[in-house]
Amino acid sequence: MKKGLLYLFMLALSCAAFTSCSDDDDDVSPLVNTWNTATGDENDPIINVRLENATDSVMFIENHISNKDFGNVINELMGAYVKEYLFNVTFKADGELVASIKGEDGQPTQSPAGAVSYKIKGDKVYLIPHLDVMFPDGLPSLTSRASENPAIDLDKILKEGLPLNYKITNNKLEAYVTRDMMQPFMGLINEIVQGMDANGDFMIMMMKMAMADMVVIVNESTKFEMGLNFNLAPSTQK
Structure with a gap:
């Protein structure tokens, strides 16, 4: 269940191959x-959270807090969760994206080979999910719900990928999504989260409250950007 929450969180941020490359084949x-x-x-x-709205404040998990404090809370709550379950990501030269995540036994394990590929176009990277590899035992209800949502072009996503902004500065990578990227997916993800059986799990109960508030916060914002931060692995620094 916790791994499923990580996938949902990553999908929210992505709302946001076997062989892919940047627009210029001569450049790496x-x-x-x-x-x-x-x-x-x-x-x-x-x-990172960059939020602007009319009141410079939000209602989040039954508390009225400033936009700055909201960003800090998101980093503390969700950041700790991401750190526990996502160790690193590798953008391979052949266009495959590999993630090192916490396995069922608590040890690091890699995502299935060929599960996600990517293409780089300008200042965006497009993540292309290969559902048959990700879900070999059958597609989850998420995909059928997405295909029924008129705001989500699932066929386009599977062909062209989910866009993700990124910037690299001083060996640090931030991959982030904007308000416009997130809005088509917020209702769907909230529906999935609210349908989870908490069964006394504090993390799931908090996720339900947070996700419901997030929908309102994003919709009422004039600017909303959320990003994951990474550091270049020491073995690959030049």
């Missing part, structure tokens, strides 16, 4: 490397 993008999840220290947050 600096994105092609292994990136470790940020440490979560004060100067190395795992999650």
Whole structure:
């Protein structure tokens, strides 16, 4: 269940191959490397939130807080969760994206080979999910619900990928989504989260409250950006 929550969180941020490449075949993008999840220290947050709205404040998990405090809460709550389950990501030169995640036994394990590929176009990277590899035992209800949502072009996503903004500065990578990227997916993800059986699990109960509030916060914002931070793995630094 917890791994499923991580996938949902990653999908929200992505709302946001076997052979793919950047627009210029002669150039190797600096994105092609292994990136470790940020440490979560004060100067190395795992999650960035840039929020603007009319009141400079939000209602989140039954508390009225400033936009700045909202960003800090998101980093503390979701950042700690991401750090526990996502260790690093590798953008391979052949266009495959591989993630090192926490396995069922608590040890690091890699995502299935060929599960996700990517293409780089300008300042965006498009993540292309290969559902037959990700879900060999059958597609989850998420895909059927997505296909029924008029705001989501599932065929286009499977062909062209989910767009993700990114920027690299001083060996640090931020991959982030904007308000416009997130809005088509917010209702669907909230529906999935609210349908989860908490069964006393505090994390799931908090996720339900947070997700319901997130829909309102994103819709009422004039600017909303959320990003994951990574550091270039020492073995790949030049």
